Amino acid sequence: MPLNTTALVIFVILFALVTFIGFFAGRWRRGNLDLLHEWGLGGRRFGTVVTWFLIGGDLYTAYTFIAVPALLFGAGAIGFFAVPYTVMIYPFLYLIFPRLWSVCHKHGYVTSADFVRGRYGNRWLALAIALTGIVATMPYIALQLVGMQVVIGAMGIETSGFFGDLPLIIAFVILAAFTYSSGLRAPAMIAVVKDMLIYITVFAAIIAVPVHMGGFGPMFAAIPKAKLLLAAPPAGSWGSFSAYATLALGSACALFLYPHSITGILSSSSGRVVRRNAALLPAYSLMLGLLALVGFMAIAIGVATMPQFAPGFKAYSNNFSVPALFMAMFPDWFVGVAFAAIAIGALVPAAIMSIATANTYTRNVYREFINPNCTDLQESQMAKIVSLVIKAGALVFIFFVPLQYALWLQLLGGVWIIQTVPSVIIGLYTRFFHGWALFFGWLAGFGIGTWMVLLNNYAPVYPLKILGTTFPCYIALAMLVLNIAVATVLSLVFNAVVPDKSHDMTQAADYA
């Protein structure tokens, strides 16, 4: 692909601006960055507006902006499950997470595993929750790099070989440096710039493409029938309907359990801020839904058959559909803005994810098992170093492991993280469950879920046979049901034999 100089210049300018903001952010609402909750939670004092940008920038990642339209582009209507998924996450956020905020604020918990440790007094269960969060997030960070790689490649920079990897290395060194020095304040401030760029880009696409095509009618008319709707289920099966519904519901249950989501929630200044945001964050869902349709716009414009994009599709397959559409529709300078939005959109979640996993490792592995007497300074220092290691790991992963593995691990990550629902979410409401019963429930869901995904050739939906009908179900959701069943049965036994309710360090009033 030819080098797109105009786009590249705009891109570099915006990237430089964001770098400056990242380093400057450490001085914003100044706190003692040698304390873990200051570095890793921004001092828990983000109000409604900052939290909106932070969680929005955190959940709606660069990878989302590339992959969701790419899924519609490639697979059609099933890819739209991202919309019902994001409709269902906000009732969860409103009802459940202010409770988690409240108990964590009361006891100074920084991670969900901190809460589990306090609630169940079981360090091994807490370790399981912590490690699940870390391994589920790692491939997610790696995928953020994919989004960045695609737009860098689209601007005409060769992205293979050592010199091809260089732009990505530079971007990540910058990211690592400002995360290290400013902590969570950096992505919070950068998220404001990122989101404005993203909104501008999406609305430009949503207006420009239908105008170009003469309305949405001709655009949808150009979509093949098979892609426009879900396939009607065959007799004796729920077919694509249950696949669509369980993918949406399972993803919704899993989302706020990821360490980076929890970090976003806990950094807000009150439960009320979390509730307000449950009503305000759907603005991002609307944008995501509109952006998903960009995948159809790419079909309608016919980017796949344009000769100038052939190398891009060869290198990045369907993930190239969004960049290709932007290049086909917009002047070069605006392509620079759009691509910068996507690349910066990768930095924000990557920073928050690395901070969240660093918090988790430091609190629930290092302080719990390795150095229980560490000082506050040692604790925050460890977290800063781990955040560097995690980013380096993601970079190595992207360079040396085929992309397909990152996608598979990301799918497995969803199956894994949902197994923490009984300990963290149900644990907010009841102490019926025994700590060890939750551990074995987690083990069953994690182990059998992983095995099923492998057995299913890495497809997320497994055709369950229930009473003679076929019910294609998202594996994560089916394994959550298994997990809860195991934990319930074992709790009845364990509570009778070795009750552990006295280990609970929280009180009913903490959950206000």
Place this chain on the structure above:
Amino acid sequence: MSDHDNEHRPVRRVLWARLLLLLPFIAMLWVSSYNSVEPMVAGIPFFYWYQLLWVLIGAALIAFVYAVER
């Protein structure tokens, strides 16, 4: 009461209002109710505009529950 106290006052949970938050789940999980092209609006098939509309309805319901519980 200072603003800070107001922010940290425990929420007054109103059950009937909270039950409204079941509606987005019912609507979105009932896939067969919206897997159709007609009725189209402005050339957009039902399947797409209906689900996008639920993003707005969902947000409005949450805002309503928030207002009731304040």
